[in-house]
Amino acid sequence: MSLRLIEIIVSGESAAAINGLPSVEHVLGRWDTELGDGQRMVRILVNSDKAEAMLDDLEGRFSTQPGFRVMLLPVEATLPRPSDSATDKTKNNARLQSRISREEIYNDVTQGANVSRVYLAQVVIATVVAAVGLMRDDNAVIIGAMVIAPLLGPNMSLCLATTLGDTKLAIESLKxxxxxxxxxxxxxxxxxxxxxxxxxxxxxxxxxxxSGGDILLALASGCAGVLAFTSGAPSALIGVMVAVALLPPFVVFGLLLASGDYVAARGALMLVSTNVICVNLSGVLTFVVQGLRPRTWWEAERAKKGTRIAVLTWLALLLVLAVLIYNGTDV
Incomplete structure (x- = not known):
């Protein structure tokens, strides 16, 4: 299990109150440093899957205090290693889902929703490479385009926005x-x-x-993308899976439009639509299974309602496409 170091800046009088937080039982170590002006820095070592509970407790207890600040840092290693008794204590109440904190996931995922020059350049380069690979019927070149394509970020941020009920992030992701x-x-x-x-x-x-294989690929891609972010694992290779599901058929759509083959182009667009629906459907469901939700109960209720509506909408769209595919109807 990976570790996280939480650095908290609070007033000297409030530092003692940290010991009364519900999540303090999961703390593996604590160190206090006086900063002057009545402020104190408290460093707390926890397992990564316990960081979210600690952050929620800290924000709920001290967020209204002047100068309050929390910083979350990954820990590569620590010596001496945490004792077996300390790690066993954190496992007694462990969740079925083992993931990093909500704040880490949010910070990682939202970076992919930014429309920057780098993002646009990557899309242009990936599209050119994919188009060349498709025209040459060269799978190696097509896979190379998938490595460049930055399509994982916007889709994962849309799934996260849906799960958390974050309207602003959803708009940025759609954009x-x-x-x-x-x-x-x-x-x-x-x-x-x-x-x-x-x-x-x-x-x-x-x-x-x-085909059924395309649907399974897109569902697996969305699930794998979320698991990569929630586990803190590198998402580059998972991004290739999402790009495989989205970019090549969309490039084919553009190429066929340019060639005037509109019937085949509609088929490629149907594949793109199916993949987008499946990636977002499985992504949202995976976030839900991972236990990701807002901190406060009223935000959680709003997010739960939004998630239910989104899942039903994606399922309805997938059902419509499935009927069209089964009947061999063009869209």
Whole structure:
């Protein structure tokens, strides 16, 4: 289990009150330092899955005090190692879900919702590389494009916004998704108009219809993306999975539009729609299973209602697409 160091700045009188917090039983170590002006820094060592409870207790108890500040730092290692008795004590009341704190997840995920120059450049480069790979029917080049594509962030931030009932983050996520897809469409259209290619090659035609395997891939991608963020694991490789589900079929959509093959283009767009729905559906459900929710009860109630509506909406859309796919209807 990884460790976290929580640094708290509070008044000297309030430092003693930390011992009365409900989550203090999970503390593996504590060190106090006088800062002057009546302020004290308290350093607390906890397992990463216990950091959220401690942060919630600290914010609920001291957030109204002047000068209050909490900083959360990852700990690579500590010597001497925490004793077995200390770690066993934290396991007695452990959750079924083992994840990092809400604040860490929020900080990591929301960075992917920013429409920056780097984000736009990555979308352009990934689209060009994917288009070349598709036209050459070269899977290695297509996989290379997936490594560049930054599509994991906006979709995971949308899932998180839904789970937490964060309207502002949801709007930013939708904006980042829309901008990324719009740029990818424009670039793929330009590439399709500038170059001559065979639209019947397998790498293109295979992305003009939806199969059960595509749905499973998209569901697995959304789940894996959330698990990567909630466990604190590197998300680069998981981002490849999400990019595989989203970018190639959307580039195929643009290429087929440029070539005038509108019937096949509608099939590629159906695949993109199915993948977007499945990634977000499984992502939201995984966040819920991981026990992620807002700190206060009134925010939690609002988030629960929003999550229920979002899940039902994604399920309804997936059902509509499934009926269209089963009946062989174009959209």
């Amino acid at each position: 980042a998704n829309a901008v990324g897809l719009a740029v990818a469409l424009c670039v793929s259209l330009v590439v399709g108009l500038l170059f001559t290619y065979d639209t019947d090659i397998p790498s293109i035609r295979s992305r003009t219809n939806v």
